[in-house]
Amino acid sequence: MNAHVPDAQLTAYAAGDPGLADALCWGIEVHLESCPWCRERLGAALDGPTAALVARVGAALAPAGPATAPPPAPLRGRARRAVRRWTTWSLLPRLAVTAGAVGAALALELLMPAYPSPVLLVAPVAPLFGVAAAWSRRGDPAWELIAGTPQGGLLLLLRRTLVVLAALVPVLAVAGGLAGQNPALWLLPALGGTAATLALGSRIGVSRAAAVVAATWAAAVVVPALTTARLPALLTTAGLPGWALATAALAALVWARAGDFRLDRSFR
């Protein structure tokens, strides 16, 4: 932007001084269009009758709609905007239900200490209920709009997944802590289950993938653990390197297939 208008020129311009050269006048007008500071000084430099005229015209125009700029977003609006950029409202009830389920698993564990730890058994699938809602046609009414935008895709899905994990990891931490479990034993499987869902979701849709992963986990691990009343080796410290490797591999697969999350078939 060029330099501000000197006081003398501004006063002459405000008074409509015929001595002010036309070329100078144009320069001042162009500058005023883009400089609120000089416009304010111009308002102060107006003589009495002109100022009264401006005030009268301004008062007449004020209620006429679009000319009055929308007020800046209040703090509450800003918080709401942040919420909607990171999540969808349909996630909240699902997160509450999941937190309740983890609470129930904890109660079971505290009541029956001899049983294979229910908290560890639900941890890998705990985030899936929320992740399924974060990227589905039912959970997000505007899914088709979002699917067609540049911002839509893996990064938006990861934002929402991060919200799910940020809400559930503290719940799992409290449950795991009260149950006296090693934090890595619930954290890594929870991340692994989420990564598996996203990796499979790039192919068959995230909600379907969540259902498949949860069903597979229930059939392959939970049911045998409950029938034999023994925690599988997978959920002891011996299984941790395996979980870490699998999670890293699945996360890499998700990243490699990022383009698939731009398509409508990932919303199933």
Added chain:
Amino acid sequence: MIRAVPAAELAPTTHAFPVRARGLRVRAGRHLAVDGLDLDAAVGVHGLLGPNGAGKTTLMRALATVTRPAGGQLEVLGHRVHERGTDLRELRRALGYLPQHFGFYPRFTVREFVEYMAWLKEVPRREVAGAAQRAVERAGIADRADTRLKTLSGGMLRRAGIAQAIVNDPAVLLLDEPTVGLDPEQRLGFRDLLRDLGTGCCVLVSTHLVEDVAAACTDVVLADAGRVVWQGTPTELAAAGGTGDAGDSAAERGYSALLRRARQGVAA
């Protein structure tokens, strides 16, 4: 306020048509809804006419890059959409899309929703508020900009949908059945809007209301059974019908005559 023009907008185009399809095939589920479609669309308003099941919505989804084509070539603004690994992000910044089932967040106000879509379409942060205001004014919904979407009537919702589609000043604008649920007066207003939009961008409007196309479009594309059977001007459409054809207006008679001829041609 004068908008700064980025260099990307001044770069010469390297494509002949904003939308160019050759032998395009797109699946809707397992069904091949678009099968061997050829289409060239220049700047202007193109009315996509056809009976239900002609593949209009599937074609729109493919053009919006939400569904990847199963075969053939599809170039939108010079980006080869049919190829795996094409970066859709840059292309999508220049697309506007109003899906047939316009899903929205009922609690949002029109302005919040349009601003959210502007964010999803990666409109620079400083321009979001201005772009949203321009879009709601062009769509004729500025007086209701701060009402919640759930309180709007069907016609007003369609306008909100159009506002979100044009918020990023798209070069290709896809409107799927935008006149459904509009009363006659609103449809007249919508035709004016279409003519206005079509001056600087390639607008594709799918509809099965022949009179909308005849009134507002510069070009008519007639689709049946997944392929384009005829392309011409509204005047040519009206001239194609004889007195023996079904329909109440010249355009409707032309529509039924061309459709009948195309089906006989396939059968023969």
